[in-house]
Amino acid sequence: MTTNIARARWWLAYPVALALLLILDAALGFWRPLPSRLPEQFSPAYLNLYVGDAPRNKPVIAFLGDSVLWGYKIPEADSAANVLQRRFPASRMLNMSYEGGSTPNSAVLLRYALHAGVPLAGAVINVNIKEFNHADSAYRTLHPSLERTAEAVLTPGDRRVLKMHPAVGLNPALNRFVERYWRFYRLRADLCEMIFGTDDMAGALVRSVQNITGTAAAQELAHRPTSDKFLGTYDLAPIDDTNVGMQYYRILLRELCAAKIPAIVFLTPTNHGLLHDYIDVPEYDANLHALMAVPHCPRVTVLNLDRAAPSATFIDNDHLNAAGQRILVARLSPYLRKMIR
């Protein structure tokens, strides 16, 4: 054994490991996940892949917005974008909405998609009045992955108005450095999402334990939406041009018109049955009117769907269940048909 050990070229283990890592990286280069919507967690690299893989041979309709359009708590197949994809198979409904969307997110994502050369034939955008509230987490914050992916298209104005998250410190700097050269490391969060159904194994384990012990069901029960939980969700102060949401709403409409992209922009259905005490007041309607009154070109259609869905079609204050998503599909379909024609 000693002779064998002495003869062995142990240093060869390093190039072997390196070669395998290179093979893995090359294989990941062929990875085209092409989901019908973005996963719950996605890295900048994944967003780049998702947008970059938009087909060039058929009209692409971009869906921009928040969790309502993404299809929060409903199966992928039931989300409006997916149902519309089945209804209009000649076009590609590129669902770029995600949890944490807002008008700044939609405006920057649209700019990024155009910059990436996605041949947009149209856009469907939801505008959620609750995100015009200063207290909303997406009010002036870009999704961290969008912020990094769209760095090249962010203007000095964006950097001034929006809350940015620059990489400060050794750890983020090292992460970015390694991610630049190593695809596997760059896509680690997405691979974990694919393998574990969440962003890491610890999360998956916690979820399993919660399911086994019944904690998950108890938490779900405790989180049952009641009107008092949305006391501060909707800001009834007048939405004017000092509001960042409004500023980016204007930018969004302006950029759609400048790029000559036909678009359907709709005010998100809201559960008035649940929120009656808070939002069935003149101030709320005045804010809806303010959004509807923002000037735009004829290519853009703005729909007020705030009261379009009955209470029974909501999961909570604004997230629609499958029946609610079908209402959305019914309201959007005639406009989409015209847009695609």
Added chain:
Amino acid sequence: MKSQSTDPAPTLEHSAESWADAKTLITTGTDDPVAASWYLTKSRVWPFIADARFGPIKLGVVLFVIIVLSILLSPSTESHFIYTDF
């Protein structure tokens, strides 16, 4: 002629909490966990890689698996942006 001992046969007594089972004791010949681990490393793990021709390749594969798993199994450092309304 060998004299017959009157002493009882030696037994490997170990408590219920002991790590070892009878099979491991027979295999390793000890109930000392450190000595048993060293014995198993030398007799099972080491020969797997201590081969002049394929040892380094096997070690390279092991290294690769350790690197990949350490990345996939480590806790996420990504920013969680998902917000809840309540």
